Amino acid sequence: MAAPAEEEMKTAFESPNFVRRSERERVAPYHGELLAHARCYMALVGILLASSVPAPAAELDLSRENLPPRLQKVGGYAGSNVRGRPEPPLPFVAERAFPELEINRLITFKFEPGTGDLMYVDQPPKMKGTRLVRYRRGSNEPEALLEVDGVTTGIEFHPDHRENGYIYLGHSGPLSGDRADRKGTVTRYTMRDGKPIEPLVIIQWPSDGHNGLGLAFGSDGMFYVTTGDGTSDSDTDLTGQDLTKLLAKVLRLDVKSSDDGLAYSVPTNNPFVGQEGIRPETFAYGFRNPWRACWDHRLKRLWVGNNGQDRLEQAYLVERGANYGWSVYEGSRIFYANRELGPHPVSPPTVEHDHGESRSLTGGVVYTAEKLPSLKNAYIYGDNTTGKIWAVLHDGETVVWNREIADTQMRITDFAVDPDTGDLLVADYKTGSEGGLYRMVPNPDKGRTSDFPRRLSQTGLFRSVEKHDVAPELFPYKVNVPEWADGAQIARFLMLPANEAYLRFAPRRGWNLPDETVAIQTLSLNERRIETRLMVKQEGEWTAYSYEWNKEQSDAQLVSAKGKNLKIDGRNWRIPSRAECMICHSRAANFVLGLQSPQLNRTHDYGDGVQRNQLDVMNRLGFFMKQGTKKPSSTMSKTAETYDVLARITDASADLDKRARSYLHAACSHCHVPAGGGNAQMDLRYFIEPKKMGVFNETPNHGDLGFGADAKIIVPGHPEKSVMLNRCSRVGPGQMPPMGSQSPDPRSVGLLAQWILSLKEKSE
Known part of the structure; x- marks a missing residue:
């Protein structure tokens, strides 16, 4: 029969508030453990020890004897068969190019005719605008040539650049000042002694959102410029089919001469010259955001990549006088059937991708070098969000083939061919050592089979x-x-x-x-x-x-x-x-x-x-x-x-602000974070100071969702006026998070509404 004290200890051990540490209780509590009882009874086999204060930090104890049975075997596992890929390897992979360069947020790049120097536009940390940079091969440092109070997205050299030194930049802004004053602008500079001087504005249009600004000279000597619909969502200004404006178009200009009051003249053989109510600069129209333009010298036509909105991304081999449908159409599908269509039939995309594989298409370049013969004469383009890269070969009448050639993790912003090496180069918008330039090289695993598990x-x-x-x-x-x-x-x-x-x-x-x-x-x-x-x-x-x-x-x-x-x-x-x-x-x-x-x-x-x-x-x-x-x-x-904890959104005892910030961190900050994929310039990580989140009384960058010109992401005290709550409450176009569910989460929507309402007291 057990002694009374021993019975007492047995009772204590069987208490639901006491967690047994091992059969013999000889081990110390592990780092940070809290136990409900503290008893020491020497009559038992060994010392019984528990603690009501955290144990001090110590060397790592890898003993498993006091772990729960479920965890006794947890550790490294050699039995996984999840290796390789289920599909045959794609033909190309990305390899770092110009490894000596660290480029932050690379937007666009070209090689200067004559010198072969790399000219690129980047967005260094803490710089609000962008800058034009030159890099001479073999030099130690890149040279900053020009800073712009705006976002420069296009570079093009005049066909006679070796003689006249002309370089054209497409940029939007200014970023300082009133947003209502923002414009899309094409400016010509003259390179003298390696420096851009004598800026001349060629053409300009009001735009605060989809700016286009793809630039290309054709083999006809004409200058092609793309313009977007000028807004950030759903063509709210109805410019897509408006032929009286320069917006949502491919423009064709003659920059060798000028008409009265202009820095260009309108080619007399443009498709709509002399037609009332149509801007004569128009070559084609109905584009949402034509991102990147490139001339195909073999086909003597222009390629344009175009960002779709809800479902589809497109690339076009542009036809003279064509209407590509935006915003009555989004690519091949009806978008706003009740909007007025222009006077010309809608032409289909040359290639089109749904949002299952492409979310923000980046137009590219026609590959004419010899280094990658399988891509000869193909148009190469990619996606800024998914990192996928495709090639399409066209014979002038129809698509011969269109295939995915690489699957990368780049945020692709541009393509070019290195004239010295024949490398197909890709711009990655990421920061630091991850961003910069990459070349496409044959995949060493091409043709390799895989036993990837199908079940x-x-x-x-x-x-x-x-x-x-x-x-x-x-x-x-x-x-x-x-x-x-x-x-x-x-x-x-x-x-x-x-x-x-x-x-x-x-x-x-x-x-x-x-x-x-x-x-x-x-x-x-x-x-x-x-x-x-x-x-x-x-x-x-x-x-x-x-x-x-x-x-x-x-x-x-x-x-x-x-x-x-x-x-x-x-x-x-x-x-x-x-x-x-x-x-x-x-x-x-x-x-x-x-x-x-x-x-x-x-x-x-x-x-x-x-x-x-x-x-x-x-x-x-x-x-x-x-x-x-x-x-x-x-x-x-x-x-x-001692480490941070995200508050559970259903925990009513937790601080409301912490619960809401925890939700935004978990559901949104993977995109809405510096260098993330979110279009809105927000930082929704839970530890960011509220004033640095970029949400309170801030104008949304991606549409007002019907709230009008005064739309704000979050209006403190007014959930009914806050675009963020509207996005989190909807299903379909404009919903946030944009995927992963077919219905809104009533718990998080209610939490955000309650939180936004509570912010009024803090702002007063």
């Missing part, structure tokens, strides 16, 4: 797919602010590879994870599994894959790269395309959204009544172990409680 049961990630029982080495986790997926429940797991089962802890941003990592999500509705998504890192790059569960719930099949639309119990469900996944899982977010400390800093129920903080558990598992040290130590230097 979930082939991935090796599950002990039983039918029971949804993952391999015991995988780490289960939850996040503080989960994404809204139309009410679906989401189970999450992390698989680290056996050869590198650790990562570097970061207190705020997404973690850097090793190659062969797999992050897993299974989405279920009413206990029925719909899809399992995998984020896979290979050779430093992340790719997303989705598997659709069968009706029997016994396995799931790999979905094609284009994604899939489903009907589930009468509701729409979208399995995202791989490109759609990577729009949110962007480089600016470090690709992983939930795998960051503020999201994971929470307790998790590991079964058997055991709850632990996830960060502390990961630390105990050695996930944050420093490499190259003699003694085990951690890159997570403090206890979890």
Whole structure:
């Protein structure tokens, strides 16, 4: 019979408030652990120790004896079969060009005829405008030539540049002053002693949004200029089909002579010369934002890339006098059927891509060099958001072929061919060492076959797919602010590879994870599994894959790269395309959204009544172990409680401001962050000072959604006047987040409305 004191201790151990640490209770509490009781009874086999204060930081203890049973085997896993790619490798990959140059936010570039010097436009940090820069091959430093209070997006050299020194810049602005004064402008400079002097405005038009500003000289000697619709959303000024204005057009100008009061003359053979109510400069019309123009000397025609709005992106081999439909049409589909169409029939796009693979098309260049023979005479273009690159060959009558040639993670802004090397070069808008210039080179893996798993049961990630029982080495986790997926429940797991089962802890941003990592999500509705998504890192790059569960719930099949639309119990469900996944899982977010400390800093129920903080558990598992040290130590230097935590949006006891900021961080900041993909210049990370968020009483850059000229992103105290809340409340065009759900999240919408209303008191 046990002694009374021993019975007392047994009772204490069985209390629901006491967490047993091990069978013999010989180990110290791990770093940061809090226990409900503090008892020491020497009559037992060993010392019983608990603590009501955090244990001090110590060397990393990799002992697993006091971890929950579910975690005993968690760690590096060698059984994954998720390797390679399901499709044949694309023919080209990107390789760094001009590695000696660090270019921030590269917008456009050309090579100067005669000198071969690289001329480019960038946006250095803290510079509000842009600058023109020269780089001479072999020199030590680039030379800044010109700063513009605006955004310079186009460079073109006169065909006789070697003799006259003319260079043309297309720019929008000014950025300082009133937005109502902003214009699209083409200015000619004369290069003298390597410097641009004698600016002359060639043409100008009112524009604050889609500016176009693609520039190209044709083999006919004429100067072609693109203009956008001048707005930022839905052609609110109705310029797309308005032939009385210069907007939404390709213009054809003669800059060798000038008409009265102009710096150019109108070619007499322009298609609409002499027609009443039509600007004679017009060569073609009906463009939303014709981004990049390039002359095809073989076909003697102009190529133009065009940014669509809701669903489609286009490229056009422009026809003389053509109407391309905007904004009655968006590419090949009706957009606003009730708007008045111009007097000419609508011409279809030459090539068109839906938003499953392209979100912001960047027009390109005709490749005429010999270095890449498979691309000879093809028009090369890409996408600023998805990083994909395509080629299309046209014979003057029809498309011969159109194919994807590379899938990159670049924010593509321009293309050019290096006249010295024949390299096909691509501009990447990212900052620092990641941005700059890349060349396309043949893919060394082209032709290689892959046994990529076509069924979930082939991935090796599950002990039983039918029971949804993952391999015991995988780490289960939850996040503080989960994404809204139309009410679906989401189970999450992390698989680290056996050869590198650790990562570097970061207190705020997404973690850097090793190659062969797999992050897993299974989405279920009413206990029925719909899809399992995998984020896979290979050779430093992340790719997303989705598997659709069968009706029997016994396995799931790999979905094609284009994604899939489903009907589930009468509701729409979208399995995202791989490109759609990577729009949110962007480089600016470090690709992983939930795998960051503020999201994971929470307790998790590991079964058997055991709850632990996830960060502390990961630390105990050695996930944050420093490499190259003699003694085990951690890159997570403090206890979890000292790091930031995103507030759960349903936690009414948490501060309202913190809950709202946590939601915006989790749902929006992967795009709305410096160097992110969001068009609006906002910074929605939770730790940014409110005045630096760029949302309060700020004019939206991407349409007013019917709020009119006084539209603001957030009007403190007035949710009904705030464009942000409207976007988060809608489904379809203009919704935010732009994908991932078919219905608004009532919890987050209600939270944002309550938060915006509360801001009135703070602003008064």
